[in-house]
Amino acid sequence: MIHDNAKIIRDRIELAKSRANRNDNITFVGVSKTHTPQEMHEAENFIDAFGENKVQEAESKREIYGASKIPWRLIGHLQANKARKAIELFDTIDSVDSPELAQRINRISGELGKKTRILIEVNTSLEASKSGVSFENFDSLAQNILTLENLQLEGLMTIAPLTDDEAKIRTAFANLRQLSERAKISTGLELPVLSMGMSDDFELAILEGSTMVRIGTLLFGSRNYVK
Numbered sequence: 001m002i003h004d005n006a007k008i009i010r011d012r013i014e015l016a017k018s019r020a021n022r023n024d025n026i027t028f029v030g031v032s033k034t035h036t037p038q039e040m041h042e043a044e045n046f047i048d049a050f051g052e053n054k055v056q057e058a059e060s061k062r063e064i065y066g067a068s069k070i071p072w073r074l075i076g077h078l079q080a081n082k083a084r085k086a087i088e089l090f091d092t093i094d095s096v097d098s099p100e101l102a103q104r105i106n107r108i109s110g111e112l113g114k115k116t117r118i119l120i121e122v123n124t125s126l127e128a129s130k131s132g133v134s135f136e137n138f139d140s141l142a143q144n145i146l147t148l149e150n151l152q153l154e155g156l157m158t159i160a161p162l163t164d165d166e167a168k169i170r171t172a173f174a175n176l177r178q179l180s181e182r183a184k185i186s187t188g189l190e191l192p193v194l195s196m197g198m199s200d201d202f203e204l205a206i207l208e209g210s211t212m213v214r215i216g217t218l219l220f221g222s223r224n225y226v227k
Helices: 002-019 037-046 055-065 080-089 099-112 135-146 166-187 202-207
Strands: 027-031 049-052 072-074 092-096 116-121 151-157 193-195 212-215
Touching: 002 027, 002 037, 002 202, 027 037, 037 049, 037 055, 049 055, 055 072, 055 080, 072 080, 080 099, 092 099, 092 151, 099 116, 099 135, 099 151, 116 135, 135 151, 135 166, 151 166, 166 193, 166 202, 193 212, 202 212
Parallel strands: 027 049, 027 212, 049 072, 072 092, 092 116, 116 151, 151 193
Antiparallel strands: none
16 A cells, blocks of 8 residues: 555656656655554655654654664654754754754764754744744844754755645745745755645645655555554
8 A cells, every 4th residue: 555655646746846847856755653663664665764753753663663774854843852862863853943952953963973964944834833933033043053063954844834725835835945045045055955745735845846745644544643
């Protein structure tokens, strides 16, 4: 089932790229939240990375999973007290949204002798329930990160607003793309990653320039929540 789902998603990605007149590569992150290591092993050959939301869940999975052929990305909100474990577990932290968190990751990365790859999460939906730095505070956060020698900023990430209004969703994605273009100039970095789009809206995200989509339900099926 996972193999078939992945093929359908890949086909839809290619169709969306064609609609957008794009021929670049788009990273397919399989969001494995609540799914088992066995399901993840089945998916590994058909996706580009795993996306996990919680440090504790990822830690228990990695003990069972063993060596991975593809990167693991932290896509959920990171609590400061979980930063050290996150740096140890994940190849990339995609949800940096404050100077304090960036500085903590930088300090611990230095202690561990590594350079941590990160994305800045931006709250483009303006919804209070969502994590992410505000538009107003983005520039100061990006400039702060530039001073931190143990961080490697690779791009931006966002979650679309919770709505069926395609115009509002596309506007949120377009705003992130424009912010990324502006940040490339102000930081002097390439910032190749624009992570936006999930199961319900990844095609719209591709039309607005996404280079990385995060898909869980369409790949793995409904989440296996355990009470």
